[in-house]
Amino acid sequence: MTKHILFLKWWLFFTVICVTSVYIASMGALETLWEKDTTKLSFVLIALFGSMSAWCGYKTWTLSKFLNSGREDKHIFEKIDHLIEVGWFASDLCLTIGMIGTVSGFIMMLSGFYTVDVSKVQTIQELIKQLGAGMSTALYTTLVGLICSALLKIQYFNLNQAIDRIRK
Secondary structure (H helix, E strand, O other): OOOOHHHHHHHHHHHHHHHHHHHHHHOOHHHHHHHHOOOOHHHHHHHHHHHHHHHHHHHHHHHHHHHHHOOOOHHHHHHHHHHHHHHHHHHHHHHHHHHHHHHHHHHHHHHHHHOOOOOOHHHHHHHHHHHHHHHHHHHHHHHHHHHHHHHHHHHHHHHHHHHHHHHO
16 A cells, blocks of 8 residues: 555645746736735635635654554544634635625625616716726635635545544
8 A cells, every 4th residue: 555645645636736827827816816816815815715726735754653653543534524614714714705805896886886877988987997897806705715616625525535544
């Protein structure tokens, strides 16, 4: 059996995420995100995703190292299983922050109707700009929140499945 196979599976998944992220960033996605997301919550989500992915990698390495040592201490499994709840919480938090960005974007969008004067072309133009900025904020934060949440859930699901297989 290959040493640290559990960690190597996580590492492969994380590497694919990193390579894909670099490719997307090279196409100008981060600049577009910076311009379109006026709340900048997408970058909070990306930072949360990166830190929780690294934390999952550390826990996966710890479990993998323990499994390769041949020891039969069930306490370590319980401890890591308990700490995995933090990862599940973070994945749900990504969804929540994404939805906060969505609601913020819609509020930004709709707040323009309060000051619109339909007799002046300038106010209609400003309203259209505000509608576009609010909608792009809403959609980008939703998209980033969903992607970060899904990718975190995959990582923590794999770690959780490994612990369940070990217990049986």
